[in-house]
Amino acid sequence: MEEQVDISVDFAGLKLVNPVFTASGTCGYADELADFMDINQLGGFITKSITLKPRKGNPTPRIVETDSGMLNAIGWANVGLDKFIEEKLPVIEKLTVPVFVNVAGETIEEYVAVVERLATEKAIAGFELNISCPNVEKGGISFGTEPELVKEVTSAVKKACGEKALIVKLAPAVTNISEIAGAAIDAGADALSLINTFTAMVIDIETRRPVLANKTGGLSGPAIKPIAVYLVNKVYNEVTRQRGIPILGMGGIRNASDAVEFIVAGASAAAVGTANFIEPGCAVKIVEGIKKYCAGHNITNMKELIGSLEAK
Amino acid sequence: MVLRFSKVCFRHAESLSVKVMSEKKSSPVKGPFCAAVRSNKRIGERFYRLGLEFTGAGATAFGRFRPGQFAEFDLSAVALPPREKIPEDLADVCQRNILLRRPFAFVDVSAEKNKTFAELLYSVVGPASLRMTTLAAGDSVNVMGPLGNGFWVPDGKKRAFLICGGMGAPPLQILAKVLTKDFPDIEVIAFAGAKTAKDLPFEGRLDEISQQLGFSLPEFAKYGVNSQLATDDGSAGFKGMVTDCFKQWFDKANPARERSVIYACGPEQMLAKVAEIAKEKNIDCQISMERRMACGIGICQSCAILCRANGSNETVYKLCCEDGPVFDSKEVVFN
Numbered sequence: 322m323e324e325q326v327d328i329s330v331d332f333a334g335l336k337l338v339n340p341v342f343t344a345s346g347t348c349g350y351a352d353e354l355a356d357f358m359d360i361n362q363l364g365g366f367i368t369k370s371i372t373l374k375p376r377k378g379n380p381t382p383r384i385v386e387t388d389s390g391m392l393n394a395i396g397w398a399n400v401g402l403d404k405f406i407e408e409k410l411p412v413i414e415k416l417t418v419p420v421f422v423n424v425a426g427e428t429i430e431e432y433v434a435v436v437e438r439l440a441t442e443k444a445i446a447g448f449e450l451n452i453s454c455p456n457v458e459k460g461g462i463s464f465g466t467e468p469e470l471v472k473e474v475t476s477a478v479k480k481a482c483g484e485k486a487l488i489v490k491l492a493p494a495v496t497n498i499s500e501i502a503g504a505a506i507d508a509g510a511d512a513l514s515l516i517n518t519f520t521a522m523v524i525d526i527e528t529r530r531p532v533l534a535n536k537t538g539g540l541s542g543p544a545i546k547p548i549a550v551y552l553v554n555k556v557y558n559e560v561t562r563q564r565g566i567p568i569l570g571m572g573g574i575r576n577a578s579d580a581v582e583f584i585v586a587g588a589s590a591a592a593v594g595t596a597n598f599i600e601p602g603c604a605v606k607i608v609e610g611i612k613k614y615c616a617g618h619n620i621t622n623m624k625e626l627i628g629s630l631e632a633k
Numbered sequence: 634m635v636l637r638f639s640k641v642c643f644r645h646a647e648s649l650s651v652k653v654m655s656e657k658k659s660s661p662v663k664g665p666f667c668a669a670v671r672s673n674k675r676i677g678e679r680f681y682r683l684g685l686e687f688t689g690a691g692a693t694a695f696g697r698f699r700p701g702q703f704a705e706f707d708l709s710a711v712a713l714p715p716r717e718k719i720p721e722d723l724a725d726v727c728q729r730n731i732l733l734r735r736p737f738a739f740v741d742v743s744a745e746k747n748k749t750f751a752e753l754l755y756s757v758v759g760p761a762s763l764r765m766t767t768l769a770a771g772d773s774v775n776v777m778g779p780l781g782n783g784f785w786v787p788d789g790k791k792r793a794f795l796i797c798g799g800m801g802a803p804p805l806q807i808l809a810k811v812l813t814k815d816f817p818d819i820e821v822i823a824f825a826g827a828k829t830a831k832d833l834p835f836e837g838r839l840d841e842i843s844q845q846l847g848f849s850l851p852e853f854a855k856y857g858v859n860s861q862l863a864t865d866d867g868s869a870g871f872k873g874m875v876t877d878c879f880k881q882w883f884d885k886a887n888p889a890r891e892r893s894v895i896y897a898c899g900p901e902q903m904l905a906k907v908a909e910i911a912k913e914k915n916i917d918c919q920i921s922m923e924r925r926m927a928c929g930i931g932i933c934q935s936c937a938i939l940c941r942a943n944g945s946n947e948t949v950y951k952l953c954c955e956d957g958p959v960f961d962s963k964e965v966v967f968n
Contacts, residue, residue, distance in 0.1 A: 349932050356663050356930075369934075377950050384927045384935040388729045391927060398934045398950065542732055598928035599707060599734055600665065601777075 326612040330364065330589050330623045332567050333486035333511035335419055335446060337364035339608045340584060340623060344571050344594035345370055345423035345449060345490075346395065350405065351412035357601035361417045362608060364590055365569075367514075368409075370425035370451050373434050375401030379456065380534040385523045390545065390573075391595060392521055392538030394456040397425050402435050410444060419446035421488060427460035429474050433481045440483040447486030450478055450510075453517035455492070455539050462517075465492045468504035479509035488569060491515040491556075493545075498552055499559040506566050514569035514592065515556060516549045542595040546573030550586050557587025557628050575603060577610020584611075587628040663777055663930070665707065666691030668751070670772040673765075676836045679757040681766060682740070685774065687749040695751055695779060696744040700808035701921055701959045704751075704778030705734035705929040711764040711774075719763065727760040734777065735761045736926050736954070738898075740803035741810065754803045754834050780929050781958045784808055784896055786816060787917055791892040795823040795858075796879055796907055798899025802834055804921055805898055806852050813856045823853045824882070826863035826875025826903075833862070833869065875899075876906040883914070890916050897921070901967065908962035918962035924953040931955035939966040 330340045342365040348354050350368045360366060378398025385392050400408065405422075413420050422445055426432040432450065439445055452474060454461035464474050471489070479487050489505040491498060493516040502513055518539025523532045531537070549572025561568055570588030574580050575596035583591045593604045600606075620626050668691060672684035687695045695704075709731040713719065719727060741752040755762050768774065784804075793812055795805040802825055812821050827833045835852055853860040862870030863878035871878040897907040898921040911918030924936035936953035941964055948966055951957065 346934075347932060353930075353932055377948075378934060378937060381935070381937050382925050383937065384925055384933070386729075386731075386733050389732055391733060393927070393933070393935065395934045398937070595732075595927075598933055599709075599732065601928070601930060601932075602665075 326616050327621065328608075328611055328615055328623055330567075330627070332365070332569075332589055333447060333488065335486060337419065337590065339364040339611065340588075340590040341365075341580065341604055341608045341611070342367060342569060342571075342590055342592035343597060343604050344592040345451070346393075347594040347597040350400075350409040351420075352416065354597065354601050358605040362605050363418050364608075365421060365446070365592075366416070366418045367421045367423050367449050367592065369399050370397050370423045370454070371399055371402055371405050371435055372397055372425050372427075373402050373431045375399065375404060382533055383535070383538075385532040385538070387521070387523060387540065387542075388544060390540050390542030392523055392533060392540055393518070394533045394535035394538035396456050396535065397454065397461075399425075402438060406438070410442060414444040416444075420444065421447045421449050421486070423449040423451050423490070424478070425451040425454065425457075425460060427457070429464075429477050431460070432474060433477050436478050436481040440481055440485055445485060447488060447511070448478070448482060449488040449490050449514060450475060451490055451517075453490050453492035455518060455520040455537070456535060462492050462520075465501065466495050468500050471501055471504040472508040475505050475508035475510055486511045488512040488514050490517055492517050493548060493552055493572075494519055499556055502556045502560040506560065506564055510566065512567045512569060512589075513556065513561065514571065516545070516552055516572045519545060519548075541573070543573040543575060546579060546582075549573060550582050553583055553588050554586040554630060562587065562628060574607070575600070577607045577614060580607050580611060581614050581626070584623070584626050585628070585630050587630070589623075589627050662694055663780065664691060664694060665775050665777045666694065667773045668776050670768045670770055670774060671750070672770055673768045675766075676754075677834065678831060680834045681755055681757070683753050683755060683765065683768065685751045685753075685776070687751065687776075688747060691776070692744065692747055692749040695742060695749040698739065698742040698749075698751070698779045699783030700811050701738070701783035701804050702779040702781045703736045703738045703929070703958060704776050704780060705736050705926070707734050707775040707777075708761045708764050712767045713764055714767050720757070723757070723759065723763050727763050729760050731761050731764065733927050734929060736780075736929050738804040738921075740806050742807060754800065756800050756834065777929065781954060782956070784919055784921075784959050786812070786819075787894055789892065790819055790894045790917070792888050792894070793819050793821045794879065794883070794893065794895045795821065795853075796875060796895060796897040796899070796903075797823070797825050798875055798903040799827045799832055800834055801897070801899030801903070801921070802852070805896060808896055809853055809856045809858045813858060821856070821858045823850070823858050823860035824863065824875050824879045825850060825853075825860060826865075826878065826899075828865045830864055830869035833864070874903070874906070876903060876910060879907075880910055890914055893917070895919070895962075897962075904962070904965075905967040908965065908967065911962050919959050920962045920965065921958045922953050922960055922965065923958065926954055929954045940964045941966060
């Protein structure tokens with residue numbers, strides 16, 4: 322019965338079979354999670370952040386668990402553009418799920434260089450612009466807190482995108498997220514993804530030092546879900562609904578009920594991140610769960626559900 | 634079903650989390666699986682031994698277990714002990730909800746017909762391990778694995794030295810079992826150390842036994858493996874670090890270096906010393922490293938180990954969960 326439920330969504334010019342993505346940094350570059358689930362059953366896949374040059378990442382400890390969450394300060398450890406093309410792209414080519422490459426950099430030129438090189442690759446559906454990572458000294462969130470800078474980097478990257486879809490990933494801890502959202506769309510974003518992690522800290526009271534070598538890290542996991550749902554709804558109401566731009570919502574999703582919350586709040590699609598570490602096959606379970614929800618609530622088109630929050 | 638241990642010296646891919654390009658089916662070779670709890674026995678002040686039983690796909694997966702591998706346990710749904718049973722030093726920290734899985738090595742794994750039995754030792758140090766103390770026979774635990782590379786046996790070895798510190802003992806105990814079973818030509822000797830007798834994860838009255846000559850830990854003796862005991866404070870066995878105990882023994886016995894291999898597991902400072910000794914004496918040496926892990930399956934990039942890049946002065950990060958946890962001691966760069 323559930324297989325007949327149509328939960329396809331329109332997203333940035335693409336038709337996705339369902340609204341479930343895996344989030345950048347939690348699912349590798351291509352098929353690393355294939356031991357645990359069929360990745361091609363997802364609506365979308367977002368790669369680990371790719372930078373122009375390979376990056377080793379931060380010293381350890383890079384992670385620490387918190388109450389219903391975790392901090393990470395990986396520091397964009399990645400194989401770099403050349404190795405990505407050489408080793409990961411051939412695997413991506415064999416996948417049928419739409420793959421978006423998360424692009425990171427310390428300068429606008431670096432962001433553009435990565436996008437330019439990959440914009441002609443058939444295997445790639447689009448890009449997710451990472452201007453919200455809090456764990457690197459240069460780049461990342463330093464581009465994502467000022468509307469003018471957001472416009473600058475987004476339009477430069479958009480120019481290099483060609484036909485590919487451009488998602489801009491937003492940071493949560495900004496003065497006015499709607500202003501940032503608007504700036505990204507003005508500059509050509511085809512979709513927005515929110516939220517990235519919150520800068521946070523854990524202290525070891527025996528050593529009286531931060532647990533992370535980087536001192537701070539990005540907080541993710543169930544603890545941030547209510548804030549993420551609120552921000553998705555805020556951006557939907559204040560910006561994207563009028564402008565017809567889809568939101569990829571994320572922040573602590575671990576089951577179908579969580580995903581539905583984001584969709585009701587205004588997201589066209591939902592991404593699973595931290596939960597992949599605990600239940601690597603959960604994204605596919607979430608697809609089934611959303612089908613069950615729709616069947617049980619007589620929803621025959623996802624448009625009925627997206628942004629259907631009744632807040633009178 | 635028979636537990637097999639590869640006799641071939643093997644290596645994992647050198648580069649960072651590369652997977653072979655081929656059609657992959659979504660069959661759960663690593664789970665997660667539900668394991669049934671068979672026993673949960675306290676063997677020391679903070680040490681427990683947990684016995685599990687896998688059936689079905691889990692039995693098949695863990696039937697392939699190699700010493701040195703580990704598994705990731707989801708303990709988020711396991712109950713805390715009653716308030717009055719919680720040690721004071723853990724009272725605050727145990728209020729925290731558990732999110733991430735916890736990695737554990739196994740002290741014994743044996744396969745029989747359609748079941749695989751696995752045992753692990755754990756020390757109660759935090760909110761997750763505290764919860765484990767309430768597991769009882771009949772409960773079930775969600776386990777992902779086997780994970781990691783495991784120990785390997787280089788060709789031409791006649792002697793294997795197992796050096797363990799504190800809770801580093803379990804992987805070497807199962808290694809002792811498999812070595813003595815599958816490599817009867819290799820003489821295995823164990824060196825176990827800890828800060829004090831209380832910190833050794835073994836059963837029995839160690840402070841008494843230590844005074845005897847020819848002492849052998851039952852945990853190793855049951856495989857026919859002789860062992861030496863060392864404690865920093867001399868409360869059992871040799872007084873001093875286990876690495877000094879090993880060095881002293883090795884210099885006296887003077888076995889052929891190229892026929893020897895060292896396997897070590899324990900605190901990183903101990904592993905650094907073992908690596909130093911192995912380098913100085915030019916002995917093959919494998920060390921089981923440890924890092925905080927979020928996923929344990931090569932995705933999150935949290936468990937980075939600084940390593941020497943092949944034949945150069947440069948360093949690279951490898952992943953403890955995927956490229957390890959066992960590394961050639963020459964590779965690892967210690968602080």
